[in-house]
Structures are given as C-alpha cells and as structure tokens.
Amino acid sequence: MLGIIATDKARAMAGQQGLDLVEISPNADPPVCQIMDFGKYRYEETKKERLARKKQHSLALKEVKFHVTVEEHDYQTKVNSLKKFLEKGHKVKISLFFRGRENVHRELGFRLLERVFKDSGDVGAVEMAPKLIGRGVFGVLTPKSAKPASRPSSPPAPRPQAPAVKPVTPVVLAPPVQAAPAPVVPQVPPTT
16 A cells, blocks of 8 residues: 555556556545556456356256146156256246146146156155146256266366466545635726
C-alpha cells in the first residue's frame, strides 16, 4: 500500500511500470485504485467465467410415457432407456395415461408404475411416488449416485507451476485538487 497519492502522480507511476491505474473502489473516500495490467486481468476473469460455465451441469427432466396395455418388449425398451437417463444423471418423470375404459381399472396403472420403480431400483430412487393427476398417473425417479458410474476415479494430474507474477501495488488516491473559483464580479448595466 502506497498511501494517498495524487491522481496524476499515480498515473505517472503506472506509466513508468508499463501498467494501468485501475479504480477498485470508487465510492470510498478517497477512492481506492490499483496499478495492474488491466488487459491481463480481464483475460483471466473471462477465463475463470468460461471454466465455471464449463463445469456447470444442467440436469434435464426426461420423460418416459407408458400406457396400461404396454407389451413386454415395449416395456423393457422403455425401462432400458429410463435406466440410461438415470445413469447419465438426469431425473426421469414417468407418465402413464389412461384411455377410454382404462380409467375404470386404475389399479393396473399403479401396479405398472410400481413395477417400473422396482425394475429401475438399482440405478434410481423414487423422488415422487405414483400420484393420480387428471387422466394419468405420474412419478419421478432420481439417480442414486450424483456422478455417472462410468467415470473411473483417479487422482488429479499435477498442474504445472505458473511463472511468477509481479505483485500488484494498491494505490489510494486523493481527490483531485480543485482551483479556487474566480471571484464573481457583478456586472453593472451601462448608464446612458
């Protein structure tokens, strides 16, 4: 910390070092500035943002639709795709719609959903139990593990050391010195 320095002097110091004078806290009294390479700073910030976006993982809610009269092969195909979604880390909504006379035998729909939950129990856990809403029965499964099992766990590789960077020197600036205002001379209207 260099202390309170006039703005012009701080700019000159930054220019001598080939760096920029950057205002860090403009609302402070006096404003706080820092001598740094602003282009490099912006580059590093955008790099950090890009890396943060890269690490974000958006989970999608996938949906698998069934009907009470589903045949065994179709049932197995749908359960397999449901398991794939769960292994990838997605939540899965299971929808079962009743058509026409199927509404009379809703217990068949609940049994089918219970069977789906049981068959996918090795990769998923029930988040929402089967619930009758309107003309359908709905349930939600979530993956049992947060990360997909296909990734092998290994220790992270050592990162190469970055070259030494010059330390950043903070500068506290004094407000600019203002000249005293010129005295106001009242204007007398000319007499005729």
